[in-house]
Structure formats: structure tokens, C-alpha cells
Amino acid sequence: xxxxxxxxxxxxxxxxxxxxxxxxxxxxxxxxxxxxxxxxxxxxxxxxxxxxxxxxxxxxxxxxxxxxxxxxxxxxxxxxxxxxxxxxxxxxxxxxxxxxxxxxxxxxxxxxxxxxxxxxxxxxxxxxxxxxxxxxxxxxxxxxxxxxxxxxxxxxxxxxxxxxxxxxxxxxxxxxxxxxxxxxxxxxxxxxxxxxxxxxxxxxxxxxxxxxxxxxxxxxxxxxxxxxxxxxxxxxxxxxxxxxxxxxxxxxxxxxxxxxxxxxxxxxxxxxxxxxxxxxxxxxxxxxxxxxxxxxxxxxxxxxxxxxxxxxxxxx
Numbered sequence: 639x640x641x642x643x644x645x646x647x648x649x650x651x652x653x654x655x656x657x658x659x660x661x662x663x664x665x666x667x668x669x670x671x672x673x674x675x676x677x678x679x680x681x682x683x684x685x686x687x688x689x690x691x692x693x694x695x696x697x698x699x700x701x702x703x704x705x706x707x708x709x710x711x712x713x714x715x716x717x718x719x720x721x722x723x724x725x726x727x728x729x730x731x732x733x734x735x736x737x738x739x740x741x742x743x744x745x746x747x748x749x750x751x752x753x754x755x756x757x758x759x760x761x762x763x764x765x766x767x768x769x770x771x772x773x774x775x776x777x778x779x780x781x782x783x784x785x786x787x788x789x790x791x792x793x794x795x796x797x798x799x800x801x802x803x804x805x806x807x808x809x810x811x812x813x814x815x816x817x818x819x820x821x822x823x824x825x826x827x828x829x830x831x832x833x834x835x836x837x838x839x840x841x842x843x844x845x846x847x848x849x850x851x852x853x854x855x856x857x858x859x860x861x862x863x864x865x866x867x868x869x870x871x872x873x874x875x876x877x878x879x880x881x882x883x884x885x886x887x888x889x890x891x892x893x894x895x896x897x898x899x900x901x902x903x904x905x906x907x908x909x910x911x912x913x914x915x916x917x918x919x920x921x922x923x924x925x926x927x928x929x930x931x932x933x934x935x936x937x938x939x940x941x942x943x944x945x946x947x948x949x950x951x952x953x954x
Contacts, residue, residue: 641667641705645691645738646712647681648672650814651752651855655710658856660684669704673713691734694741701745708748710859711738716819717756717912720779731782732789739793739801748800750863751790753875755807755848756820757783760915767917769877769924776915790874802862803874807848807920809855810940812947820912824849824888828944831892831899832952839885840906846918850880851935851943858931865929872924880933881940882919891941 640663646652647670657680659668665684670677675688687700691713700706713734720727735751742749758767759775773784783805790801808821815825823839824847830837850858858878889901925931935943 639663639667640708641669642708642710643669643671643700643704643706644710644712645671645689645697645734646714647686648674648677649712650809650811651852651859652710652712653678653681653814654811654852655712655856655859656681656684658860659710662860669700669706671700691730691737694737697737698741698745701741701747706745706747708863709738709742709750710863711735711749711751714782715779717777717779718820718822718909720782721777721908721912724778727778728782731779732785735786735789739789739799742799742801743793743797748802748863749790750859751786751801751803751874752859753783753787753803753805754779755805755916755920756780756912757787757805757875758915758917762917764916764918767877767920769872769921777912780915787875794873800867801874802865802870804858804862804876804878804925805920806855806858807850807879809850809852810944811852812944812951813852820909820916821847821849823885827885827888827892827901828941828948829952831896832945832948835896835898836900836902837889838904839889839901840904840909841885841913842903842905842910843886844884845910845913846882846884847913847916848879848882848919849937850878850933851940854880854933854935857934858925861931862925862929869928871928876925876928876931877920877922878925878931878933879920879922880935881937883937887937888941891937892945895941895945
């Protein structure tokens, strides 16, 4: 049975990944951790540790204490926040990753580190973006994601560390609010649709971006770590896709359920410029062929589920 440590458990992905992993491997075999102690009480239904990704001795002590063999690294400053704090973004996203890579090398651990559509840039083909293509991002977040991909490849080839990862699109969740990403609007719109019947969108109509519903994001993280390593060619930066849409499409889908919903635009130029540099949609054929990746949700089924769950949640 695997012994898993999840770094960044209180974040958008981590808060749901921990629960999914505990259902598979058992509550006592999945250690949740975050830099703060005031987290969702559910995370403390199993082992929980307060950990800073920059504190190598403490992480090492936790690895030894619980006999960890697998780490999910979900610690990161996201795109919009990173542009305000580029030095801190580098220190956390790359300094933290190097710390975990060294720990994984020394203790022979497997390490999952997600990359992102942010690893691409303005010169990357926007339509059906290939698995292997030009990567010249113009944000510090993107720079750290490309660097992370290369570092994980290096540690696998140089030291044999079992590093794996996917390039996530924007992720939409009905549990945890996002934390400063360019694709946040696609989560916020559902809350505002239910609460106010109106939404102010900070990206322009026609801004297409790859998106994914959280259950599929969790599935991708677990599937890649369970995959047969002999079949993995790319290992650390698989494109994974589920749906691509612009703000008008998601608004129209919401109107099928809430006819009175209205959306207007007040463009955030920082987020818009970042979105303009990212792909419209990614080619995920490598993930499909190497580890049988298959998403379960599209825009219609995700919207129906989001509105159903949030309608109950927001009444409490």
C-alpha cells in the first residue's frame, strides 16, 4: 500500500485530491500538509502536518515518520498572483520543487508535480497545441512551469527519480475557490449566477481556454501515478484536456438553467494578456496513448453538476 504525502493540501486541487486518495489508499496512508494549520477539518480526518515547502529538514522528518514513498507537490503561486510577486513565485515554485526533488532522490520517492497551460506562450501554436512544441511563456508563473518540467525530466534521466506530471488546463471546482489564477472567472461565474443572476467577466468574449472539471483533474493526477512506467515516454508534462470554451459559451450554458442570468465585461488587462498567450486547446493524444487518459465531463455536464451542487451549498 502506498504511503503518500500531499504538499499544499489546502489549495484548490489538494483539498479534493487528499480525500480521493484516502478513499483509495486508506485515511492513515495519506498525509495531508499545508503551510497553515487552519484548513478544512476534513483534511484532519487522517494524518495532517504543517509544512513549508522551503523547510527541508521538517519535510524530511515527515517523510521518515510516515515512511512516505510518494509525494504530490501542489504548492505554487498562480499566474495572476505571480505577476505581483515574481521573486516569491520563483522561490516557492522552483526552490520548493528542487527541495522535493532532492528529497525524492535521497529517499527514492515518486514525485507528482503538475505543470500548466501557463508553460506555453505567445509563439506557441494556439490551436490543438502539440505535446512537444515551442514554450516561451511571458509570465513568471509560466517560466517556473517550464523550468519545473525540465527539472523533473533531468532528475528522472540523471538520477532515476520517478517524476511524473501533467499540464493542467484551467480547473473548475465546486468545493474550493481558486487562488489568483487567470482562469478563475470560470469558477466565479457559477457562484454569481446563483447568488446575483449576473456576472462581471474580466476576460473578453472570444477568449478560448482549455478547462477541466475538478473530478477529471483529480482522476488525471491519480491515473498518471498509477500508470505503467514502462509505457511513459513524456512522464512530466502530459497535455491533458477536457473542454475548451470562451466566456460567452459558459454564460449561454448557464442560461439554459438560469434564463435570467446576465453577463457584462470589465476587462482585467493583466489577466487578459496572460490568457492571450495561452493555447485555445491542447492535443492530449500522448496522454491517451501512453496511459489511457479520458475525461468524464464536458461543458454541459459540468455546468449541470456545478449549479446543482452550488445551489445546495450556497443555501446553507
